[in-house]
Amino acid sequence: MVPELDTARVLAASWNPDDAVVFPWPFLWGYAERARALGAAVHPFTRVTGFEIAGRRVAAVVTDRGRVACDTVVNAGGAWSREVAALAGVRLPNRPVRHEILVTEPLKPWLGPLVSDLESGLYFSQSLRGEIVGGMGDPEEPEGLASGSTLRFLARFSRALAACVPVASGLKVIRQWAGCYDVTPDNNPILGAAGLENFLQLSGFVGHGFMMAPAVTEAMAAWMTGGPPDEIFERFTIRRFERGEVRREDFIIG
Ligand SMILES: Cc1cc2nc3c(=O)[nH]c(=O)nc-3n(C[C@H](O)[C@H](O)[C@H](O)COP(=O)(O)OP(=O)(O)OC[C@H]3O[C@@H](n4cnc5c(N)ncnc54)[C@H](O)[C@@H]3O)c2cc1C
The missing domain is CATH 3.50.50.60 (FAD/NAD(P)-binding domain)
Incomplete structure (x- = not known):
């Protein structure tokens, strides 16, 4: 399914054919619009x-x-x-814990499913525009509401992605950002x-x-x-x- 994966590193894998990749903003706007149509009051910026x-x-x-x-x-x-x-x-x-993510330059479509390596936390998928969008949790990330981007994430993610799919080694990153996971014990x-x-x-x-x-x-x-x-x-x-x-x-x- 993903012939570019370096399977020498993989012991076992699972595939979920029902999974999908969704662009979140239109999804959210759709919810708000439908809620309003059903009589709910939506007050953004409040x-x-x-x-x-x-x-x-x-x-x-x-x-x-x-x-x-x-x-x-x-x-x-x-x-x-x-x-x-x-x-x-x-x-x-x-506890809020920062989670970083990035997007690369666009490539011709080659990646079907979202790929997730549960051991390292690496995950990535390809957007409809061809960009690789991916993130990776960091066990050393301290608790706190932070949304800045770090060189540490860029380095860790790049190494992990290149090891997982060597063809991604020369990719150029165009943007990084972060949000917070809402983590419970x-x-x-x-x-x-x-x-x-x-x-x-x-x-x-x-x-x-x-x-x-x-x-x-x-x-x-x-x-x-x-x-x-x-x-x-x-x-x-x-x-x-x-x-x-x-x-x-x-x-x-x-
Ligand atoms: C980089 C990143 C990638 C992720 N990728 C995925 C993914 O691929 N799949 C997935 O399922 N999940 C993903 N998540 C997790 C997912 O984004 C969250 O679990 C989800 O958004 C939580 O939804 P929510 O509605 O509970 O909270 P949120 O979407 O965080 O909404 C909470 C809202 O509360 C508002 N708020 C806060 N304080 C106040 C206040 N005092 N008054 C009024 N409003 C307030 C905030 O502004 C915010 O709009 C990702 C998270 C991050 C950070």
């Missing part, structure tokens, strides 16, 4: 600055553009979810109420939130509107950390 608490519940969300009274609040703050929860006096064990998400009865968490997606979001949010929306809770809300409740029922997920892309 910062949550606090919460009004009444007893064990959030009574209102305070923003830099006004106050919103609420029945239920979902904290989907990604790498900022711990910060947002702290505004409600709730402690989350999530067991690399699994935190879902459902935490600290307050109506303060629901939808966070801790590490490097997989884009893939998981459509399924998880559908289950959460069904639950919030009176449906029975999916078993994931019990499995990934924040209470698992108190109970010591933690099973660490090591199958992380990046």
Whole structure:
């Protein structure tokens, strides 16, 4: 499938024919447009600055553009979810950890699937415009909300990519950038109420939130509107950390 791979380094591989590569921005705009069409109000560029608490519940969300009274609040703050929860006096064990990525000059199409090396954390795919887009986690990356780019990542990624697909050795990098993974102690998400009865968490997606979001949010929306809770809300409740029922997920892309 990827004859350019140096298979001498590979012990075993798996292929998922249902996988796809999605350009995130149009996907997100599509969600917002459809939500608006269904009657939801979407307020971009609006910062949550606090919460009004009444007893064990959030009574209102305070923003830099006004106050919103609420029945239920979902904290989907990604790498900022711990910060947002702290505004409600709730402690989350999530940590923001920078994840770097880059894009090369475009090449003629040669790469079909996204390739991920679970040992090094290297992953890469080819965009429709022919660029190789890829990243690699760094076990030495310290915790913190950082989005700068480093020479260290450029060097580590280039070496790992060239070792994996030697034909990529002469590629020119055109841009680097970074964002933060929202990392939990067991690399699994935190879902459902935490600290307050109506303060629901939808966070801790590490490097997989884009893939998981459509399924998880559908289950959460069904639950919030009176449906029975999916078993994931019990499995990934924040209470698992108190109970010591933690099973660490090591199958992380990046
Ligand atoms: C470089 C990189 C590559 C990745 N690649 C993949 C991939 O290939 N596949 C995959 O599935 N996942 C990938 N991920 C992970 C994925 O991006 C996240 O898991 C996902 O975006 C999380 O979605 P979210 O909606 O929970 O949070 P986010 O998309 O981070 O959204 C959180 C939002 O909350 C906003 N916010 C923060 N504080 C406040 C506040 N006080 N008030 C109001 N709003 C606030 C932020 O501005 C942000 O818009 C990648 C991450 C990075 C950094």
